[in-house]
Amino acid sequence: MQKNKPIPVYLLTGFLGAGKTTLLNSLLQQSQAYRNIVIENEFGKVNIDASLVTAQIENVYELTNGCICCSLDNELLEVLGNILRLKELPDQLFIETTGIADAGNIIGMFSIPDVKARYQLVSTICVVDAENVETRLEQVTEVGKQVSCADVIILNKTTDLPVPEQVRLQQLLENINPFAYITATADGQVPIGDVRPSERRMPAVAADPAVKTPHKINTVLFESPRPFDLQMLVFVLEMHFNVYTDQLYRIKGYVAVKDDPEKYLVQSTGNYLSIVPAGNWEDTPPVSTLVFIGKELKSATIQRILQPALR
Structure with a gap:
């Protein structure tokens, strides 16, 4: 691992019993040529899942006092700092979150700048568990957020699932x-290439809002030929993300900015929230296209949210 090269991180999410640890074992077994470190989090005092990680790894860090996404922010940052002080840095870091x-x-x-640098x-x-994902989506808010935030979605436990249902x-x-790459498996085994990042084109249209789910x-x-004021766009998005935390899960897209040739x-x-230059529009008309994912949007x-930022 080159000292100044950021350590690649793979974040595994999914509801309780979906098969995260089985997938983690599969990925680790396919990565035995690398130095791997695992951070495990279980909501409770005893982390049962860490004992199930059977592949050869350099170290397992256990966070067991609460949910990694809220009360353990400082502990996670401390662990990330401890990893950087190891004599030999890992080639890869896997984080398995609690199901909630x-x-x-x-x-x-x-x-966070200091984290992003390393x-x-x-x-x-x-x-997601093919047997109950629809029920979980209806009952548990966190499941919808986990699906919405993913770069890769793995539909697991498909053994007895008819092809049309899959x-x-x-x-x-x-x-x-x-935005996600979606694949299916019967037993949590997927090629590691399936979880590595890949560029996906923006969808031409959003899901039909008339479809009942x-x-x-x-x-x-959202589409508009009008450019945005960049500072105002940052302001309105950050403000409404804070206001609608439980309703607005994700945004992705390209925007035109006033007096700027770049998209x-x-x-x-x-x-x-990240808004960064992404090259010239070239032969494409500078039309802002944003897709919002959330609950009952x-x-x-x-x-109304975006109107004040348009010019």
């Missing part, structure tokens, strides 16, 4: 998170 974690807040931690969150992976569930997950999570597409990539998850509300 809000992944957005963890993702936000990796945008760690690179390359992939957020959400494991296709339907994958379409359901794609409607919730059109039990989970109340939907996407709203800007907008990404927001949890408390994390309405197009009129999104238009």
Whole structure:
């Protein structure tokens, strides 16, 4: 591991019993040529899952006093600091969250400048149980957030699932998170290449808001030929993320900025907001396109939020 090169981080999320630890073992077994470190978090005093990690790894750090996404922020930062003081740095870091974690807040931690300089969150992976994912989406808010924040969604436990039902569930997950790479497995075993980052094109259209779903999570597409005032856009997005924390899960897209020839990539998850230059528009008309993912979002509300930032 080069000293100044950020350590790649893989974040594993998913509700209780979805199969996160089985997936973690699979990824570790495929990574035995690398120096790997694992951070395990279990909501409770005893971390049972850490004993199930069977692959060869350099070290396992256990966070067992609470949920990694809230009360253990300082402890996680302390562990990340301790890793940097090791004689030999790891090639990869895997973090397995508790089943009730809000992944957005963890993702936000990796945008802290001091953390970002030494760690690179390359992939957020959400494991869902094919047998009960629809029920969980309806009953547990955190499941919807985990799915919405993911770069990769793994539909697990598909052994007894008829092919049409598997296709339907994958379409359901794609409607919730059109940005994610979605794959299926019977037993938590996936090629490690499936969880490595890949660029995905922005969807041409959002999910049809007229489609009725039990989970109340939907996407709203915003498009405008008018440019944004960059500072005002940052202000309105940060303000409304704080106001609608339990309703607005994720934003992604490209925007045009007044008096600037470049397009800007907008990404927001949890408390994390990033707006960075992403090259020229070239032959593409400078049309701002943003996709919002959340619970019971309405197009009129999104238009109202963004209107003050348009020029």
